[in-house]
Amino acid sequence: MSSLRPFCLTAWLAAPAAAVLLLLAPAPQSHAQTQAAQATPAPAQSADPAPASPSQTNVAATSPEQRGITARAIDKVKQVAKSAGDVFNRVPCLPPKGGSKAMGSLPHVAGKLVAGQPVLIVAFGSSSTAGFGASSPEFNYPNRLAAQLRRHYPTADITVVNAGVGGEDAPEMMKRLQTQVIDVHPDLVIWQVGTNAVLRNLDPGDTAKMVEDGISRIQAAGGADIVLVDPQYSPAVNQRGESAGKMVKLLGKVAELRHVGIFPRFEVMRDWHENQSIPVESFVIADGLHMNDWGYACFAQLLGDDIIRSVGQIKLGVNVPGDVRTYRPM
Template identity: 60%
Template sequence: MRSVGVAAMLFGSLAARSALAQATPPDAASLQKSQKGLATKAVEAAKSAASTAGDIFTRVPCLPAKGLKDISGSLPRVARRIAADEPVTIVAFGSSTTVGFGTSSPAYTYPNRLADQLRRKFPTSDITIINRGMGGQDAPEMMKRFDAAVLDADPDLVIWQLGTNTVVKGNASDIAATAALVEDGVARLQARGIDVVLIDPQYVPAVTAKTENAGRMVKLIGEVARLKNVSVFPRFEVMRQWHEVDKMPFDKFVIGDGLHMNDWGYACFAQLLGDTIIKSVGQVKAGVNIPSNVMTYRPM
């Protein structure tokens, strides 16, 4: 009886192992099928997002602002390097606008969109854009990381977005102190022959609620640019025209927090900014001499 019991136990154990072995392949196959399903869904989602991003400007055209001053000249170092098919490094320096808060995908931040635009226009050029944005910061915090975030990258161009957080916080003394900090940063870039574009605050409800502060900051950044002979992208005026001239409701280019842009806002901003660089390269290729220091607003 004992031997029969042992045999039964052994048979039962072998049967269990056999059943387990037979069950494993279907489980693995199911897992593989499930993984393929997830991968397919991810690809489809990416394609859908790309399609949505691609038709942004067919839904609402991205038009240049009207009446802004058009002064030739611009970004000699980066333009000459692109024209010569030499590698170009651009640092996008700033706060949450540079990080891309409000976009539906990291691919739709303004630095990434700008990189895509320039690479399409100059397919033989090796163009790198490094995102050095950090949310919530403005000039004082940015200058603390200036060396590591900007200078250590040895860029050909620095696009410096600033001012919005200081405006929203509403401290007049901080606005006044911004000038000296930005002048110092620009001077350090110029000492290395690096091109500079300053980006003033965005025109959004959180900023327009601080009308006096916003006006002061926009004026201050413009004055620093004139003093240091660097470029300014007049984002505040461009976005103001979207709302007041083109009659676009804020929710067409701003997310619900009333502060950050949406995919369309970032895309149009990047495209108009990229036009500045493209025009400069075109001037170099056409044989137009661009002085090393020329004050310019974005050609609209």
């Protein structure tokens, strides 16, 4: 079983390499170029404050070994930044032309941000959460999402934990729900589920019932905000179109009944292909199932946009259902 991989944004902000990236990055010229700078480097070892400018850094006072470590970190950051920019420079990441259904409110996350308290997000799921198909960990969706939220909330202490395990679906995820989700006391759980159930010909109704039970347990344990992510639109999934359609519909129904958010990944990815005329191979790798760097990056971007929009609604006192935790069985 894969271990949890936390992504601490405050540690990243403290790294000297991050400061160099900020100095080297050109000023954004358009919305598409702003979206491009999204890669999230792994946290650096140093916890010392980042220098404000090169003139404030006494390079001569550092040891050769320290200079070597810093230089390598700078090169890594520059390389990741260039790759990130290339992703959306080739193909812009645009929301569905017709718009997607509103995610709803995220009162727990909003409350923490308003109060200036740390926010913990758990990305729970299978291989597309773990990042299979991405060229490096920087390009999996939890890291891309973390980078986006850091940019939008620069003073917030936000941690994203990647709890994705390849090959799993609801039956296996339920076995680790307590230890890897509930016991870490998250503020937001992003639960990606259903794809492997479709590929295994499992009953979509059984999956929906397990997911509903898992949501009930998460809500009873502390009321974390929850966002479901349904299966991806890809050739392997589309070969079982009837089952995929049922899964998407039932997960949407669970989200509605339990008053949690849902990110309609299947519809978003189908829009890429059918309405935006993006070839499938531009967002899915050769196995016909998993997303590539662009697919993960655009998925994370649009998911992050929805999260930010939902948090913003809470701050403005809009769209805050009073019965957000009311239980209505399927």
